[in-house]
Amino acid sequence: MHVTLVQVHVKPAYINDFIAATKRNHEASIREPGNRRFDVLQAPDDPARFILYEAYVSPVEAAAHKETPHYLAWRETVADWMAEPRRGIPYQGLFPA
């Protein structure tokens, strides 16, 4: 399992817009054949900070996600709402296999 932890920091004025747009991305992403998880997390001490927990069967499926219409639409929609650039950290998922 290939996992990416994406750290997101949005401008405070766009927190609710970001949640709505990311919910749509979540709902479409979990329907991708190679997707295992697409969890959207919010930091309890700073509601402008999020983590996207994206798990795919392999790096191939993770890369394919970035070509989907829902990802490309989400990327464009949220672009101006970022307080700083997103940072994706890759991990090897050991369990579940």
Place this chain on the structure above:
Amino acid sequence: MHVTLVQVHVKPAYINDFIAATKRNHEASIREPGNRRFDVLQAPDDPARFILYEAYVSPVEAAAHKETPHYLAWRETVADWMAEPRRGIPYQGLFPA
């Protein structure tokens, strides 16, 4: 959904032992009624660093995990293998609900 990201740094000599012990913890934890995920991740650039991605229905079930025999056995087994204290960061899981 209540999520905890646990950052783990083990002594290099115990990487394989840690993986074996944590696999047992994973297998028992995903059978807890309130568990949603118990993913074990390894950093590709430093195999001594791991993340445990633990998701429970609510903080109540997350707390109950820490009373289970498999958690208590794991905690004792890995205690001397830590290179530094573990750090658990809580998040509110927005999606899936």
